[in-house]
């Protein structure tokens with residue numbers, strides 16, 4: 001080998017080292033000249049998130065994913081091509097004019113692409129420290145033409161939004177993976193429902209599995225297991241244009257995420273630096289199995305046995321089924337309403353019933369709310385659902401479903417009763433002298 005050859009090899013190695021450090025070193029962007037190949041990654045500027053190809057669980061399929069860079073347990077928080085894996089290592093993620101991200105396979109066929117709302121003359125894709133992958137013009141770091149935060153997968157990160165655009169009807173929610181090996185859309189969703197009053201729901205397909213209490217300015221009361229929350233702050237926007245739920249960390253160096261898992265449990269996770277592991281902060285539905293089990297006018301109390309009972313002055317509709325712990329048919333009144341002389345019984349420490357047949361009035365006091373309910377013979381209950389000192393009146397126009405009772409619930413529900421059911425005894429028991 002001559003001296004010239006050695007020099008050539010040397011410079012060849014140097015150039016390769018240089019190229020490697022440019023390509024796989026710490027860049028946070030994909031430009032139109034350098035696509036992202038399988039094996040390469042980009043890393044957000046402060047090193048919090050990483051984007052690249054990965055294979056979930058035991059699968060050999062390749063997906064573009066985003067995961068935390070700075071924690072040891074590889075936790076994928078977003079997947080681009082959920083439904084359309086690349087089956088080998090030939091995948092390439094490119095940014096093309098006018099600002100579209102495309103994922104191609106070995107035949108150069110596009111297997112996934114992003115949408116574009118407006119053009120970017122010099123498009124780049126950049127991974128931000130929030131975990132958001134954005135497409136923008138090279139010279140404009142304010143306006144994004146596309147962002148992954150608009151397309152949540154099974155994870156809600158701080159700053160992501162969940163809710164409904166009331167003008168376009170577009171909803172955003174998180175959906176479970178199919179299973180640990182397959183990130184394609186599974187059966188469970190966790191999102192907002194705006195029926196009656198905005199609240200959060202878990203559904204399996206179209207079937208309701210869990211609902212929170214209404215947004216009342218403080219919290220979603222249905223998540224009753226929450227201790228005073230010192231780690232994140234959630235926020236809800238509710239106006240004529242949109243209903244949005246979002247949250248942020250009090251301490252931005254804390255890591256937390258909200259996920260929908262494929263057995264139907266939504267979980268809030270917090271990374272414990274000392275234990276080097278994820279800790280479940282809460283799970284919904286709770287394992288107590290109190291959600292949606294007791295039927296109409298039934299109430300569930302975790303610490304009672306059996307856990308289902310009937311509201312005071314109601315009896316099981318089918319006593320035998322009820323005795324056999326089949327509570328789905330619920331309870332019925334002992335005495336019918338007559339509409340004219342009815343009154344109300346107060347129930348405290350309640351998870352308010354399902355809002356499917358409810359109506360919400362802003363700026364209506366509790367006394368006005370009672371009058372509104374009395375005026376309409378279909379109205380069976382009312383409550384003030386705003387706990388921030390505001391006045392907000394909810395009326396229930398159908399059977400009362402999914403009531404729960406216990407010290408962890410703080411709502412008060414007024415249930416319409418026949419006047420003969422409003423005896424002195426009931427008053428003393430139910431009102432406990434506080435009215």
Ligand SMILES: *[C@@H]1O[C@H](CO)[C@@H](O)[C@H](O)[C@H]1NC(C)=O
Pocket residue numbers: 113114115151
């Ligand atoms: C792009 O937009 C169309 C129409 O709004 C929608 O049907 C499609 O799912 C979107 N694709 C992605 C990848 O978001």
Ligand SMILES: *[C@@H]1O[C@H](CO)[C@@H](O)[C@H](O)[C@H]1NC(C)=O
Pocket residue numbers: 251252253254273
């Ligand atoms: C934020 O969290 C980090 C890491 O847990 C900790 O070192 C820091 O003291 C916290 N900052 C505040 C203001 O609590």
Ligand SMILES: *[C@@H]1O[C@H](CO)[C@@H](O)[C@H](O)[C@H]1NC(C)=O
Pocket residue numbers: 261262263264265267283
């Ligand atoms: C979902 O979460 C629940 C509650 O932690 C757990 O029991 C279950 O195993 C989880 N399912 C999956 C598929 O991870």
Ligand SMILES: *[C@@H]1O[C@H](CO)[C@@H](O)[C@H](O)[C@H]1NC(C)=O
Pocket residue numbers: 321326328329
């Ligand atoms: C409960 O009763 C209904 C009939 O009212 C029946 O269809 C259902 O299978 C029963 N469920 C169980 C768990 O026994």
Ligand SMILES: *[C@@H]1O[C@H](CO)[C@@H](O)[C@H](O)[C@H]1NC(C)=O
Pocket residue numbers: 362363
């Ligand atoms: C609520 O009522 C107060 C006092 O009656 C009034 O000043 C305010 O404009 C009302 N707000 C709405 C949203 O109607």
Ligand SMILES: *[C@@H]1O[C@H](CO)[C@@H](O)[C@H](O)[C@H]1NC(C)=O
Pocket residue numbers: 359375376377378379397
């Ligand atoms: C009572 O409420 C029902 C259900 O919202 C409504 O259809 C009906 O018009 C109301 N009746 C009166 C008298 O306001």
